[in-house]
Amino acid sequence: KAGVTQTPRYLIKTRGQQVTLSCSPISGHRSVSWYQQTPGQGLQFLFEYFSETQRNKGNFPGRFSGRQFSNSRSEMNVSTLELGDSALYLCASSWPRDPRSDEQFFGPGTRLTVL
């Protein structure tokens, strides 16, 4: 079974630009979550989508948004990039048959550098 894939793997942008990252979950998985990893903060939850609806949201500004398509693929968008947005963005998928025992499968991440 193919794992979670994320594209692109690396991205360099400048301040003020916007960026779109893509995540393809494991086949059959319907939940996709996004996380930001920075050296100082560790992994922080951005948001989760399930069946094309945002189900949970973390404490990030509105510049961070996402969506999920009918095939469960998800995109996240960051507008008006700031230097502090430089991070590894990870997406994770799961099929929440039983949320209490479910684990999330992570992709390799997209390394975003904002100059």
Place this chain on the structure above:
Amino acid sequence: DQQVKQNSPSLSVQEGRISILNCDYTNSMFDYFLWYKKYPAEGPTFLISISSIKDKNEDGRFTVFLNKSAKHLSLHIVPSQPGDSAVYFCAASASGTASKLTFGTGTRLQVTL
């Protein structure tokens, strides 16, 4: 406000010995805990989990212990192997928001020969 804390940024253990990684949490709503392992340039990989109704869960060389009164959990790896060298994250979730994981900042484990 770090709700999940891993106070040891790094740990070095000899091959064959026990590795003990610790994690503390402050949010009493957390009722499900997980450990992930992460190698460079890869996403975190699920290792083991424990529900708050248990105090121990074992899977091969990995055992997780949960002390709810102390809001503390630990991961024991016995025996430690060089391939265990990685960054370990503990994570927690609360009922109703099971997919929203709150992670610690990670502990880098180095298993030496």
